[in-house]
Amino acid sequence: MTTIVFFEPDGTRREVAAKPGESAMEVAVRHGVEGVDADCGGVCACATCHGHVDAAFFDRLPAMNETEDAMLELVEDQRAANSRLLCQLKVGPELDGIVISLPGVKR
Numbered sequence: 001m002t003t004i005v006f007f008e009p010d011g012t013r014r015e016v017a018a019k020p021g022e023s024a025m026e027v028a029v030r031h032g033v034e035g036v037d038a039d040c041g042g043v044c045a046c047a048t049c050h051g052h053v054d055a056a057f058f059d060r061l062p063a064m065n066e067t068e069d070a071m072l073e074l075v076e077d078q079r080a081a082n083s084r085l086l087c088q089l090k091v092g093p094e095l096d097g098i099v100i101s102l103p104g105v106k107r
């Protein structure tokens, strides 16, 4: 089982389980995590699944493609070096325990 720790915008910590093959966005939506709207349904066309990935896991992520990079420009004011679109992150066992903070998080 792969576990993801989300910090919702108000700072609430949510530890949830991923199913094999799910993206971090799908996991968040299925568990009702606040701060992940996923308006486009996961086709990398809205940037409403933006999150900040904890440094300990960031280097283990697949490389960002040009489309994701361009979409992140939509959230330029919230973008950071550890920004990713959660629909582009499949969460396998290698990412067990990954910590993702949603934009605006206060903790």
Ligand code: FES
Pocket (backbone or CB within 6 Å): 025, 037, 038, 039, 040, 041, 042, 043, 044, 045, 046, 047, 048, 049, 071, 085, 086, 087, 088
């Ligand atoms: S859900 Fe739209 S870009 Fe990720």
